Amino acid sequence: MNRKILQRMIWKDARTVRTLAIATPALIVGFFVLLELFAGVSRVGTERMGLAYAIWMLLPMLIACGAPAVLIGGEEESGSLAWLQTLPAGWKTIAASKLLVTSACLLLAWAVATICFLAYWSALSDYWINRIRQSSGLPEPFRIHCAGAVALSIAVMLSSFTTAYWFRSPITALVTLVPLVIASIWGVMYAAVVILPSAQFRGPPQRVIQQNIGTFTVLIVAGLFVLAGLSFFAAWRRLTWPDSRRAGRALGELSTGAFRPPQDVASSKLAGAIIFGRPRPLLALLWLHVRPIRWQLALLTMVAIAGALFTGSSSEEMLVVGHSICILPLFMIAALTFYGDSVRKRCVFLYDRGISPTRVWLTRVGPTLCVTAIVLASIVLAGVYRDAADADHEMAWSWDNRLTITVMVVFAGFALTQLVSQWSPRPTLAFFAGPVFVQLAAFVLAGLLMFYTRASAVLLLSSVILLLASWRLTPKWMAGEKGKDYVVPMIGFIIAALFLPYVVVLGARYATTPAPRVAWRQQMYSIDLPRVDPTADKIAILDPAYVRRLETLALKAAVDPEGRDDRIAKELSATDSIGRHLSFKEVMQIINVRSYYPLQLHQNYAQYNLAAYLEPHVYPAAPQFADAREKQFDAVRVLLKWSRLTREQAVDGSANFNVLMGVAEIADLIAARVIFAYVDQDGVTPQLKELIQLVPDRELVRESRRNSLIRSWRQYQSQTLGEQFAGEYSHKPTQWWLAVERTRADRYVDELCRFLLDRWLSDENLAFGGELAELQRLEREAYLVSGQAISKYFEDPELSDRVSIAVDADWWMDQVRRRAVD
Incomplete structure (x- = not known):
């Protein structure tokens, strides 16, 4: 093998493949830069690490499968491969030159890819590194994955040389490359299965390879030698048999000048083509x-x-x-x-x-x-x-x-x-x-x-x-x-x-995006709301009286009835707190005996659970049930007291919108259903009439909703509560290029607030049922979502769910008031 001829061949092949050799490392660097910029689009996580791993592993494969196709297939297309066979350079020199150039390009691509991958990995914080490791987002140990990826790229390169030499069409060579690589991998794995005992294959593949690293190394090296032998055999066949192939005839025709169709083609195919006309x-x-x-x-x-x-x-x-x-x-x-x-x-x-x-x-x-x-x-x-x-x-x-x-x-x-x-x-x-x-x-x-x-x-x-x-x-x-x-x-x-x-x-x-409602916003800021009197006695609204969802009460243990009469009396007489002596769970136990039994906890049964809780157990007016009826009426008095006090607190600003919906609205709904059930059974008795008089009047209901909603809107504008509105968190996108979505979210918060106020202030809440879909649309456009949890049972309800409870409460309260008037 002449060294000078080999050097010139290497120079020629390097110039032929230089576009691919330079572009691939540049693309690797560019992809990692884009991936870093991608942090503004997606959170750091296993997805981004998976992309980094894919870039590191797959882009060098462009050299492995592309360089042989360009060096051999490209020269076949241009006719220079046949010209090479006329030079005083043996087939070994030609094949060695192409293999050395491709190997150097592949080594450069792997070096750049590995440096970029490790730099990207080291730039992550320790917190995210631990998160990614726990979620199997990192190929570990990295040296085994790196060695395996390099071996795979060498196998792809040798297979690409084999198919490029064997098939004259570059397209056919590329199509047959994939089956050859798959067959090579399958051959190594089959040999491993034959050599190693079956007990070694119990467990994940990564652990199997680690435990038998020596055996797999020998098999992979042997497989690469087989592929190298195939590629050199294909090169010898292609470069030393020109006369027995169509390329040999084409080589002889190159010196004849312009293209001339063969005589047999001109006399048969061409004549047959024009027999039906031009x-x-x-x-x-x-x-x-x-x-x-x-x-x-x-x-x-x-x-x-x-x-x-x-x-x-x-x-x-x-x-x-x-x-x-x-x-x-x-x-x-x-x-x-x-x-x-x-x-x-x-x-x-x-x-x-x-x-x-x-x-x-x-x-x-x-x-x-x-x-x-x-x-x-x-x-x-x-x-x-x-x-x-x-x-x-x-x-x-x-x-x-x-x-x-x-x-x-x-x-x-x-x-x-x-x-x-x-x-x-x-x-x-x-x-x-x-x-x-x-x-x-x-x-x-x-x-x-x-x-x-x-x-x-x-x-x-x-x-x-x-x-x-x-x-x-x-x-x-x-x-x-x-x-x-x-x-x-x-x-x-x-x-x-x-x-x-x-x-x-x-x-x-x-x-x-909705147009800004400048006049409406000025009006919202100009509304004079009652202020909290710092000298007045405050009423503590405790967590036992607050309900996220009625269905969640099924998760709470039943309260022992011992001492219940005393707790009811203390709760009714308390003036400084709500829910200190009696919880909503115990109130539901008194009103509805079904609440003693465990309900279905799966979120698909939420409506069934809710229906079970909303159906009160109605006792007949018989002496043996007098004590149970009285306890139920006391529970209703507790609910109505909670509703009234919470609404009064919401009017002057001591209770926010979330508390109003989680205490007063649900309490009104349960109390109204119990009263209506007894009125439907017994009529308006003096005892029931007394309960109806405890129902909060419409003006208090309207003012509590209005004031709490306006305060929630103002707090959202000031961003003092982490951008919460009506008890829901704002998940506005934070990416710099999505400023239009942040503007839309703020505008739709205005639309949502205006939508609710218009109906609550005009007594249209009873007709709200047909407009819940519009409410949900505005809620989505404003990027308001409930608290995220593993199950809907642990989430805060959406605003539309809370409003639907308020709609139901108004409907049942209206029915109770009508029965009392009749």
């Missing part, structure tokens, strides 16, 4: 495009459809497998769009003959777009079948539906990849540059689509822009112009496709 220009262009890629296109389509069929399975694992199988063929189908005409500058042939660029563009984009649509139709049909087979899944179309998002993402990915296919300096490079460009676009659009899950339709806008870009740039592409005049407009189109969705979505959100 073909139309559009069909001729279509045939010219499809014929060189027909077998690859058909193979990729079948593989993609097979993956789509896997997505119809009810298994989540098969769903992931199906989507994984579909991804690579779809990328390659899109990269085929301008591939055939870019090989050896065939597009210039069309340009020299004055063929319409629009016709060329239609006949290039049309076939691959139709094939992509067929694959997408298969995915959608499989998804519909999957949803129809799932009895628990409701079939409903929406913009945030998984199938809808899949369709939009695939179309946008196709549009970007076909543009990259047109721009790619080397035709084969498009198969690797396309996925990278799509991943970069995904990072840019991730913030928008993760927050606005129903905004996937904007990807159609991006797709149209990218398709328009390739159409506008087709004349330059046909002329062979890939310099500044082509690249600058292309970058402009891509930037527009990536950032116009932000402009459209955020602009639409801003346009639909």
Whole structure:
């Protein structure tokens, strides 16, 4: 092997692959920078660590599978591989040069990726490092994962060399690369299963590898030697058998000048083609495009459809497998769009003959777009079948539906990849540059689509822009112009496709933001509310009297009835506290005997539990039940006292809106239902009339709600309570680019407060039932959510739930007042 020839071969191969060799480390650094900026979109967690791990492991694979394809497939496309065989350089020199250059590029990519990964990891705080480790978000021990990833990349590189040498078509080589790598991994694992005893495979794979690290090292090294032998055999076969292949004949024809169809082709196929008349220009262009890629296109389509069929399975694992199988063929189908005409500058042939660029563009984009649509139709049909087979899944179309998002993402990915296919300096490079460009676009659009899950339709806008870009740039592409005049407009189109969705979505959100109610806000600040008298005796509203949800009372232990009469008397006579002697749980035990029994604790039974608590146990007017009836009436007196005192406290500001809803409204609802049940059974007796007179009057109810709500609104404006309104926390987004959402949240808090006040002050609460949906909408738009918990039983109820209780309480109180008047 001549050293000088080897050096020159290395120099030539390095220049050939330099674009990929420089771009991959730059992309690794860029992806990690974007991931750090991604902190403004998502919380630090296992998701971001998983992305960092994926970047570290997958991007060097671009070199492993891309460099051999560019070095061998690219030279095959340009004709220089056949030219190399005429030089005084043996096949070993040619193969060694390409292997050394690719290995150096792969080593550089791994070094940059590992440095960036470790720097990103060390920048995290100890708190988040512990959180990620506890959630298995870090591959540990890292050295084993690193060694395994490097070994896998070497296996991919050797497999890529094998397929690139064996198949003359770079596309076929890339398609067969994946099965060869899978077969290699399977072979190593099968050998491990045969060699190691079965007892060694009990436990997670990570522990199995750690316990048998020596055996796996030997097997992996042996597998790499086998792949290296295959690659050198394929190189020897390719570079020493030119005369027995079509390449040998093509090599002999290179010196004959212009292209001349073989005589047999001219006399048979050409004559058969024109026997039916001269073909139309559009069909001729279509045939010219499809014929060189027909077998690859058909193979990729079948593989993609097979993956789509896997997505119809009810298994989540098969769903992931199906989507994984579909991804690579779809990328390659899109990269085929301008591939055939870019090989050896065939597009210039069309340009020299004055063929319409629009016709060329239609006949290039049309076939691959139709094939992509067929694959997408298969995915959608499989998804519909999957949803129809799932009895628990409701079939409903929406913009945030998984199938809808899949369709939009695939179309946008196709549009970007076909543009990259047109721009790619080397035709084969498009198969690797396309996925990278799509991943970069995904990072840019991730913030928008993760927050606005129903905004996937904007990807159609991006797709149209990218398709328009390739159409506008087709004349330059046909002329062979890939310099500044082509690249600058292309970058402009891509930037527009990536950032116009932000402009459209955020602009639409801003346009639909309610106008500021300046006059109404001034009026809210000008309302003179009663102030708390610091010299007055304060009434302590204790936690036993407060109820988050009636259903949660099922979790509390029953109170021993011993000494109950004394506790009731003390609670009724107390003037400085609410709930000191008697709890809401014990009141419910007196009113409803069902509260003695444990109810269903699952949140799906919440309505059943609530109905059980709201149905009072009505005793007949018989002497043997006189004591039980009297205790129930005493419990009602306690509830009405709590309601009245709490409302009085809410009027002057001693009790907030949350306490008002959690004590007074629920107490009124329970008391009204008990009174109504006894009035319905016995009529308005003197004893019941006395209870009805204890019911808070409407003016007190209205003032307590009004004043507490206005105070809650003012406190929200001052941000003194962590941005709470009406007992609910504000979860406004904090990302800097979502300022419009923070403005919307504040405006909708105003709308929500105005909505409630308008109805409460105009006595429209009884008709509130039909407007709860509007209330819930305003609540969502204002980003008001209840306290988060592991179960709904432990959450604070939503504002709409509290208002619905107030609506029910008003309805039952109105019924009681009407019966008393009648």
